[in-house]
Each structure stands twice: as C-alpha cells, then as structure tokens.
Amino acid sequence: MARVLSTLRMPAAQLGLVVALVAIWAWGSAAGWLDDFSFGSPADTGEQLWTWLTDGTLLESALSTLQVLVIGWIIGMLAGILVGTILGLSTFANRVAGPYLAFFNGMPRLILYPFLAIWLGFDLTSKVVMVALVISVPVILTVSSGFREVDLNLIDNVTLFGARTPQLIRDVYAPSLAIWVISTARVTIGYAFQAAIAAEFVGASVGLGYLTVLGQESLNVNEIWAALITVILIAWALDTLVTTADRKLLRWMPTNGQ
Amino acid sequence: MSTDLTTTPATLGPGGPGEAPPSAAAARVDQRKRTKRRSTTAVVVTQLALLAALLGGWAYLATDEVWINLVGSPTGVTTQLGEWFADPEFWSDIGLTALEAVLGYGLGVLIAIVLVAIIVPVNALDRFFAPFIAMANALPKIVLAPLFILWLGFSITSKVLFVAAGIFFLIFYGVYSGVRSIDHVLLDNARVLGATRGKIITDVYLPSIVGWLISSLRLSSAWALTGAVVSEYLGSNAGVGYRIALAQQTLDPSAVIAGIIAVAVLAVIVDRLLVLVERRYTQWRVF
Numbered sequence: 001m002a003r004v005l006s007t008l009r010m011p012a013a014q015l016g017l018v019v020a021l022v023a024i025w026a027w028g029s030a031a032g033w034l035d036d037f038s039f040g041s042p043a044d045t046g047e048q049l050w051t052w053l054t055d056g057t058l059l060e061s062a063l064s065t066l067q068v069l070v071i072g073w074i075i076g077m078l079a080g081i082l083v084g085t086i087l088g089l090s091t092f093a094n095r096v097a098g099p100y101l102a103f104f105n106g107m108p109r110l111i112l113y114p115f116l117a118i119w120l121g122f123d124l125t126s127k128v129v130m131v132a133l134v135i136s137v138p139v140i141l142t143v144s145s146g147f148r149e150v151d152l153n154l155i156d157n158v159t160l161f162g163a164r165t166p167q168l169i170r171d172v173y174a175p176s177l178a179i180w181v182i183s184t185a186r187v188t189i190g191y192a193f194q195a196a197i198a199a200e201f202v203g204a205s206v207g208l209g210y211l212t213v214l215g216q217e218s219l220n221v222n223e224i225w226a227a228l229i230t231v232i233l234i235a236w237a238l239d240t241l242v243t244t245a246d247r248k249l250l251r252w253m254p255t256n257g258q
Numbered sequence: 259m260s261t262d263l264t265t266t267p268a269t270l271g272p273g274g275p276g277e278a279p280p281s282a283a284a285a286r287v288d289q290r291k292r293t294k295r296r297s298t299t300a301v302v303v304t305q306l307a308l309l310a311a312l313l314g315g316w317a318y319l320a321t322d323e324v325w326i327n328l329v330g331s332p333t334g335v336t337t338q339l340g341e342w343f344a345d346p347e348f349w350s351d352i353g354l355t356a357l358e359a360v361l362g363y364g365l366g367v368l369i370a371i372v373l374v375a376i377i378v379p380v381n382a383l384d385r386f387f388a389p390f391i392a393m394a395n396a397l398p399k400i401v402l403a404p405l406f407i408l409w410l411g412f413s414i415t416s417k418v419l420f421v422a423a424g425i426f427f428l429i430f431y432g433v434y435s436g437v438r439s440i441d442h443v444l445l446d447n448a449r450v451l452g453a454t455r456g457k458i459i460t461d462v463y464l465p466s467i468v469g470w471l472i473s474s475l476r477l478s479s480a481w482a483l484t485g486a487v488v489s490e491y492l493g494s495n496a497g498v499g500y501r502i503a504l505a506q507q508t509l510d511p512s513a514v515i516a517g518i519i520a521v522a523v524l525a526v527i528v529d530r531l532l533v534l535v536e537r538r539y540t541q542w543r544v545f
Contacts, residue, residue: 115511
C-alpha cells in the first residue's frame with residue numbers, strides 16, 4: 001500500500017505543478033497583476049482552443065502540418081539513404097561530396113524557405129522540398145558513415161562464403177540501414193517538424209506555424225497560447241510514438257549503458 | 259608489410275638508369291603517395307567540375323526571362339553581395355544578427371548549466387521534471403518565435419531571449435541526457451569510497467557535465483544563428499533576416515540568396531571554429 005502511494009505521489013506532484021501554474025495564471029489575469037496583453041488568460045485561451053476545435057481549424061491545421069511533415073520526411077529519408085549509400089560505397093564520391101556536405105550541414109537550413117517560396121510558390125511543394133532538404137543532410141551523413149562502420153569481419157566472412165555485392169547490400173547493409181533509420185527517426189522527425197513550422201511561418205494560410213504567426217500579427221496572445229498548446233501536444237504524441245516504435249523494433253539489440 | 263619487399267624492380271619510378279636504384283619498399287611508398295596525390299587531384303577536379311556545372315546550369319536557367327524571376331542569377335547574387343560588402347550598413351546588420359545569436363547563446367547556455375547542476379544530482383527533482391523535460395524536448399523550438407516578438411516587439415531583446423530559450427532547451431537536454439547516462443558503477447564506487455554528496459557533485463557530475471556541454475555547444479551553435487535570423491525575418495527592422503524578408507517581399511530572388519549565403523558563410527565559419535575547440539577539449543573526456 002505504501003508502495004502504491006509512493007508511486008502515485010510523483011504523478012500527483014507533477015499534476016499539482018501544472019494545476020498550480022494554471023491557477024496562478026488565472027488568478028493573476030483576473031486580479032490584473034498579470035498583464036492581459038502579454039499573458040492572456042486561461043479562460044480566453046481555452047475558449048480560443050474550443051472555437052478552433054469546433055470549427056475544424058485545429059484539425060485542418062494539424063493535418064496540413066502533418067501532411068507536409070510526413071511527405072517531406074519520406075522524400076528526405078529516401079533521398080538521404082540513396083545519396084548516403086552511394087557515398088558510403090564509393091570513397092571517391094564521398095571525398096568529392098565532403099566539402100559540399102560540410103557546408104550544408106553547418107549552415108542554418110531553416111532559413112532556406114524564403115528562397116524556395118519565391119521559386120516554387122507558397123503551396124505544398126515548396127514546404128515539402130524544404131522539409132526534405134532540411135532532413136536529408138543529416139541522413140546522408142549518418143548513412144554514409146554507417147556504411148563505413150559495418151563490421152568488417154562480417155563483410156569478410158560473408159564474402160568468403162561467396163556473397164557478391166547485391167547480396168552484401170541485401171543481407172549486410174540493408175539490415176544495418178534499417179537500424180540507423182529507426183534509431184535516428186526521433187531526431188529527423190524533430191527536424192522535419194521544425195522545418196514544416198518554419199515554412200508555415202512564411203508562406204501559408206493554414207497549418208500550425210501559420211496559426212502561431214496569426215496570433216502574433218493580430219496581437220492576440222491567447223491565440224499563440226492555444227497554438228502552442230496544440231503544437232506541444234502533437235509534438236509530444238509524435239515523439240512518444242517514435243520512441244515506443246523505436247524501443248519495440250530494436251528490442252533485440254543489446255543496450256549499452258544502463 | 260612484408261609484401262613491400264616482393265615488388266619487382268620494374269616498378270621503380272624516379273630512379274634514372276644512371277642512379278643507384280632506390281629500395282623496393284621506398285619505391286612502393288613513393289608509388290602509393292603518387293596514387294594518393296593523383297586521386298586527390300581527381301577529387302578536386304571533380305569538385306570544381308560539379309561546382310561549375312551547378313553554377314553553369316543556374317546561369318543558363320537565368321537567361322530565361324521567367325526563370326530569372328524565380329531563381330535569380332549567379333551574377334545577380336554576386337552583384338548584390340558586392341553592393342552589400344561595400345555598404346557599412348550591411349556590416350552593422352551582420353553584426354546585429356551575430357550579436358543576437360551570441361548573447362542568446364550565452365544566456366541559454368548559462369541557464370541550462372545552472373538548471374542541470376541543480377536538477378540532475380537530486381534524484382527526486384530529476385524524476386519530478388522528467389516528463390516536462392521530455393515534452394519540452396519534443397517541442398519544435400522555432401514555434402516560440404512569435405510569442406517573443408509579441409512580448410518584446412521588434413527589439414533586439416526579443417531575438418536574444420528567443421535564441422536563449424531555444425538554446426536553453428537544446429543544451430539542457432543534451433547535457434541532461436548525457437549526464438543521466440553516467441556509469442552507475444562509478445557513482446557506487448565513489449560512494450563506497452566515502453564520497454559525500456558534495457564530493458560526488460564536484461568530482462563525478464561536474465566533469466561529466468562539462469564533457470557533455472562541450473559536445474552540445476557546437477551542435478546547437480547553428481541553431482543560435484537560425485533563431486536570430488528567423489526571428490528577424492518575422493519581426494524586426496534590422497539584421498540579415500530583415501534583409502531576407504525585404505528581398506522576398508520585393509520578389510528579388512538574387513537578394514534572398516545573397517542573404518542566405520551571408521548567413522550560411524557566417525554559420526560555417528563559426529562551426530569550423532567550434533570543431534577546433536571541441537577537438538582541443540574533448541581529448542581528456544573519460545565519462
């Protein structure tokens with residue numbers, strides 16, 4: 001019983017913190033010592049969320065952002081894996097691409113969107129390209145260095161047993177590739193989300209990034225809060241989903257550390 | 259390396275008929291060096307060819323009247339950059355963006371270090387904040403930009419604090435997850451040997467925090483510039499981000515690209531510098 005109580009104590013305390021913060025926020029805005037312009041109020045924010053929820057804005061925005069995120073992620077992943085494989089198998093190609101990759105890896109790719117918007121317009125294409133560009137660089141780097149880190153003994157053994165390059169790719173490289181894709185999914189999806197939102201800041205009439213900027217432009221902090229809460233919940237759900245999938249799929253791997 | 263001795267003298271390179279033939283091993287090394295040099299030349303040539311092909315393709319596209327309004331032109335970009343370089347106002351814009359990034363970065367790092375040092379060694383606090391930290395880590399930090407602009411307007415403060423908030427989350431999570439992977443055997447050993455709580459913090463946690471901090475510092479540096487530029491883009495009247503926004507509104511792709519290149523070059527220089535720092539200070543890291 002004491003054990004149950006002590007395991008329950010932590011979530012209760014955590015919930016308590018959230019409730020306390022909201023209560024202070026509500027009290028401050030009602031009593032007037034929290035500036036309404038800067039902080040809004042829980043009631044107004046809740047009302048805003050409810051309005052968006054009932055008129056479908058929220059669903060439409062979330063779906064639009066997720067659409068950009070998912071399509072861009074898949075394209076970026078495929079492009080990254082393809083280029084990364086070429087660079088991983090060919091030392092020459094890897095050395096040629098080196099400085100280009102270092103440049104694109106070091107530069108802030110989130111600011112590419114204004115150019116893509118002029119070039120491709122403000123529709124879905126430019127946002128998808130943006131997301132794909134942002135995530136493909138780290139994927140290329142991971143995959144190409146991953147190819148170099150595949151156990152050489154394994155390759156030697158398989159070659160000794162008579163495997164040729166296609167078989168090597170299928171039976172040695174592809175499984176390792178799957179592991180890198182899964183274990184980096186959390187990071188790449190995080191990047192993809194940032195990219196999708198940055199793109200929506202600039203050129204969109206729908207989407208979660210657009211909702212946030214809308215609040216800034218109409219000087220309504222409650223709209224920003226409502227948009228932020230939505231983004232946090234979606235990001236958190238996505239992150240949990242990916243981590244769980246990661247753990248399930250890679251359960252058989254020996255864990256290092258703890 | 260025994261194979262070096264079996265090379266036939268026929269492959270001897272530079273030794274002319276009149277000279278004494280150099281040893282086979284030396285010739286082999288020489289040969290290898292030459293092959294390496296030749297392949298390096300091939301790499302550089304291919305890189306330059308690739309660059310030329312890209313620029314040439316772009317310049318060719320730019321001869322078309324429709325395309326030049328979409329993708330700009332290499333000459334347009336260089337002219338724009340040349341104009342900016344001669345303009346002291348451009349340098350003050352670059353300086354402003356860099357200042358915002360640096361101040362925000364420093365502030366974010368400082369807060370992150372203090373909080374990690376408080377939260378991680380205390381087990382109860384660690385468990386208490388774990389879900390909030392996971393949530394904050396999942397949040398795409400860029401989405402906070404409009405909030406800071408609404409709060410603090412077009413001022414430099416709004417950019418500095420926005421960058422600081424993003425950097426704080428990044429560094430905090432990097433160091434936090436690193437320090438949490440500290441070897442438990444090490445902690446137990448220290449305790450068995452009679453280390454007090456304070457001793458454990460200064461001798462086990464602190465070195466570990468510093469180690470992880472250094473590796474997070476470089477990874478998050480690009481974000482500081484990104485944050486500053488995006489924030490300037492959304493609401494300001496100075497800085498490189500503002501220049502990009504202005505160019506976009508006037509539908510001038512060459513100027514947009516010039517702005518992006520300016521930021522990219524700045525970021526790459528900072529990144530290279532931090533790689534040097536990282537290399538210097540991570541040699542000693544043991545845990």
